[in-house]
Amino acid sequence: ETGVTQTPRHLVMGMTNKKSLKCEQHLGHNAMYWYKQSAKKPLELMFVYNFKEQTENNSVPSRFSPECPNSSHLFLHLHTLQPEDSALYLCASSQDLRLQAEKLFFGSGTQLSVL
Amino acid sequence: GENVGLHLPTLSVQEGDNSIINCAYSNSASDYFIWYKQESGKGPQFIIDIRSNMDKRQGQRVTVLLNKTVKHLSLQIAATQPGDSAVYFCAENIEGYQKVTFGTGTKLQVIP
Numbered sequence: 001e002t003g004v005t006q007t008p009r010h011l012v013m014g015m016t017n018k019k020s021l022k023c024e025q026h027l028g029h030n031a032m033y034w035y036k037q038s039a040k041k042p043l044e045l046m047f048v049y050n051f052k053e054q055t056e057n058n059s060v061p062s063r064f065s066p067e068c069p070n071s072s073h074l075f076l077h078l079h080t081l082q083p084e085d086s087a088l089y090l091c092a093s094s095q096d097l098r099l100q101a102e103k104l105f106f107g108s109g110t111q112l113s114v115l
Numbered sequence: 116g117e118n119v120g121l122h123l124p125t126l127s128v129q130e131g132d133n134s135i136i137n138c139a140y141s142n143s144a145s146d147y148f149i150w151y152k153q154e155s156g157k158g159p160q161f162i163i164d165i166r167s168n169m170d171k172r173q174g175q176r177v178t179v180l181l182n183k184t185v186k187h188l189s190l191q192i193a194a195t196q197p198g199d200s201a202v203y204f205c206a207e208n209i210e211g212y213q214k215v216t217f218g219t220g221t222k223l224q225v226i227p
Contacts, residue, residue: 042218106159108156108157
């Protein structure tokens, strides 16, 4: 276990549905991230939060809406998604964005299929 | 744009042999490099990292080599085991920038 838990593990949704992905980290980290992993493409950074404040929005469409109520929890709210949004969504955490560059701890991801 | 890429998409290695996974990067300003391992159904897991002031770093059965002159990174796995079968990603970062760039990954297949 990496200390980062994501739910659900799998999600199938229609284009008109609204769903949320949840991430929780038990590592005492202050920075949390959402990444998108599509087949045969590099991991794409979506959002970064540091001490609950969003510090990065990597030109993500507004149909993806992140929420970070505290340093341990991160959500990704989904609405009116497109089939091309089908991918593995990974949550990660790291100690602190203010410190020197360091490794990320990833959850197991949510495999999302949009029909 | 900047690019972090891997030379081979798939590498097959006999169990017990050594594995070498290569990675090229193009941003000469990158000063922190990480290797991640991703097993089926799991998220990427940190293996080893190296900062640009070093050429080599060793862990348990793994060694990372950094050649800044040609902007090349490699991961060596000694005595490869079936449990090493996974996709391996290299990633680069710039100190203070906190935006990790990942490569597309190399799939390592261990032949029993």
